[in-house]
Amino acid sequence: MDVRQLEYFLAVVDHGGFNRAASALYLAQPSLSQAIRALERDLGSELFHRIGRKAVLTEAGTALIEPARAAVRSLEMARATVESVHGLRSGRVDIAAMPSQSIEPLTGMIRRFAERHPQVCVAVQAAFTPKDVTETVRTGKAELGLVASPAPFPATDVRPYPVMEQKFVLLTPPDGPFPPGAPVRREQLAGQRLIVGQQGTGMRQYVDDLRAAGVEWTLAVQSEHRIALVPLVLGGVGLAVVTDSWRDFAERAGALVLDIEPATTLHVALLSRKTGLTPAARAFLASATEGAGRQAG
Numbered sequence: 001m002d003v004r005q006l007e008y009f010l011a012v013v014d015h016g017g018f019n020r021a022a023s024a025l026y027l028a029q030p031s032l033s034q035a036i037r038a039l040e041r042d043l044g045s046e047l048f049h050r051i052g053r054k055a056v057l058t059e060a061g062t063a064l065i066e067p068a069r070a071a072v073r074s075l076e077m078a079r080a081t082v083e084s085v086h087g088l089r090s091g092r093v094d095i096a097a098m099p100s101q102s103i104e105p106l107t108g109m110i111r112r113f114a115e116r117h118p119q120v121c122v123a124v125q126a127a128f129t130p131k132d133v134t135e136t137v138r139t140g141k142a143e144l145g146l147v148a149s150p151a152p153f154p155a156t157d158v159r160p161y162p163v164m165e166q167k168f169v170l171l172t173p174p175d176g177p178f179p180p181g182a183p184v185r186r187e188q189l190a191g192q193r194l195i196v197g198q199q200g201t202g203m204r205q206y207v208d209d210l211r212a213a214g215v216e217w218t219l220a221v222q223s224e225h226r227i228a229l230v231p232l233v234l235g236g237v238g239l240a241v242v243t244d245s246w247r248d249f250a251e252r253a254g255a256l257v258l259d260i261e262p263a264t265t266l267h268v269a270l271l272s273r274k275t276g277l278t279p280a281a282r283a284f285l286a287s288a289t290e291g292a293g294r295q296a297g
Helices: 003-015 018-025 029-043 059-086 099-103 106-116 130-138 202-212 226-234 244-253 279-296
Strands: 048-051 054-057 092-097 121-126 144-149 159-172 193-196 218-222 239-243 256-261 265-272
Touching (some): 003 029, 018 029, 092 106, 099 239, 159 244, 202 239, 218 226, 226 239
């Protein structure tokens, strides 16, 4: 068994099959299959059930994921640590981030980091809920994660670094039901058509809590694609409750962004693994938390 075989195994897991993994690895599919077969012989267990063109993890394959990620990460960290003796001249930071926080504060974090370390690549992975982000960091698929939750994030399987708080705001079209500049009381959302995210997100919990408090609204659209929110609002489909990170983008697009009273916020934090981080990830974390202090203050 070698690390390259483990990297191939994880590629099949992450890409959902041999063909897509081979394409991502720039490898011929038969060569990838042979490498996985060799790994299975070394381990004495099948890692995938081959069902047509699908590859479904066996129990042994599922058990291998976390140790494989740990082994691959350990090798990456060893290489990066040696390279960092001469400064951060290369490398990569993998960050899992929720969609709204990918607008801000992640954009600002990456900008500050790139100014200091322009030769280091930042790779951003999409994760739609706090649970998704936590699991991605915990299993080592990403070294860092950017998460938002109604309560401060607990230090359980990962290490949280509080960054800032983001309040909820309302997006409406320019000719919407509320005047520009005036805050909207949450009771005024009764009877409105709302565009919402999927279960498990902060924006969805906010509107579900409204309904639980007796403020009845109508579900217009439920979408995992946050990029569609502003066009849907501008198209008159409905209104959307989002975090303040959307303000600049939405206003430039022509939407109204109104404060909601009483104010409700999400706690934003960076997450890291509790084990060792690569020098690039440590540098990103230091840069991001410095900037977070200025933003929050």
